[in-house]
Amino acid sequence: MPLIHECVVTTLIQNSKPHIAPLGLIEDGENWIIAPFRPSTTLINLYSCNKVTASFTDNPLIFAKLVTGNCDIPLLPLSSWPAPRLADALAHAELEVIDIEEDELRPRFMCKVRRIETHQPFLGMNRARAAVLEAAILSTRLTRLSRKKIDQEITYLKIAIDKTAGPIEREAWELVLEKINNT
Ligand SMILES: Cc1cc2nc3c(=O)[nH]c(=O)nc-3n(C[C@H](O)[C@H](O)[C@H](O)COP(=O)(O)O)c2cc1C
Known part of the structure; x- marks a missing residue:
């Protein structure tokens, strides 16, 4: 099994309004794969927006809020990249969808990692x-x-x-x- 990075993915609804959801990014060599089960808003967005952002955070409250329907989490715009990152991210990755593997249950969006930037120190596992x-x-x-x-x-x-x-x-x-x- 490949390594999976649990993170928060920002996609854009109709290429404008940001949408965030917790997802696991699957390592595949130099590329990462986003694999949302149907149905999902992230999945719909991925068909029209090929530039997405993964935010890496160790703040468990962000995951708890997102799975309980509270998406009111501060975001910050990025220079030269349309999908914003979590304001509280320790790091973020800018991902470009380069290929789509269709599947009835769980399509896979192969992404090239365009850039990774660090914002805060990581102070250990908990x-x-x-x-x-x-x-x-x-x-x-x-x-x-x-x-x-x-x-x-x-x-x-x-x-x-x-x-x-x-x-x-x-x-x-x-x-x-x-x-x-x-x-
Ligand atoms: C840490 C974490 C990782 C998750 N990884 C995935 C995943 O890889 N694929 C998936 O379909 N759902 C995953 N989920 C569940 C999605 O967050 C959930 O299905 C969500 O409703 C999808 O969001 P959306 O419909 O707003 O896009 C994960 C949830 C958590 C908390």
């Missing part, structure tokens, strides 16, 4: 942040997974929250858990 990320992904798959599987995963992930979370990680965890418990 188990609670990783746990929020896992729970956020689970919360987007509630209809595809059994309740038993979800409950087992949450019980395990909570260990990292209890041992290593700061206030932002706890807030993010509560947001995601509320979604899981109320769906």
Whole structure:
């Protein structure tokens, strides 16, 4: 299996209004692949906008907000690139779609990495942040997974929250858990 970079992808709706969504970018040699399941707004946008931006962040609240329907996250424009980045990004990559592999379930958009820029230092891995990320992904798959599987995963992930979370990680965890418990 190739390495997957979990990030926030900015596409443009009808080539103007920015749209952000958490997605995993699949490494494929020098290129990266965006593979959105149908249906998705990002997928629709990718057919008309071939310049997209991936923002890399270690802020779990951004992922928690996005999976719970709050897309009001500050963005910053980029010089000479149409899709803005997250204001809070540690780094961003400017990606150009160069090929599309059609699929009924999950088309793949092959992207050339045009530029990567760093904005803030990365201060190390954190188990609670990783746990929020896992729970956020689970919360987007509630209809595809059994309740038993979800409950087992949450019980395990909570260990990292209890041992290593700061206030932002706890807030993010509560947001995601509320979604899981109320769906
Ligand atoms: C960390 C993370 C990674 C994700 N990766 C993908 C992915 O690679 N493909 C996908 O279809 N959905 C992925 N999802 C779920 C999408 O974010 C979700 O389907 C979302 O609704 C798509 O957004 P859109 O319809 O607004 O474009 C991921 C979610 C999270 C939290």
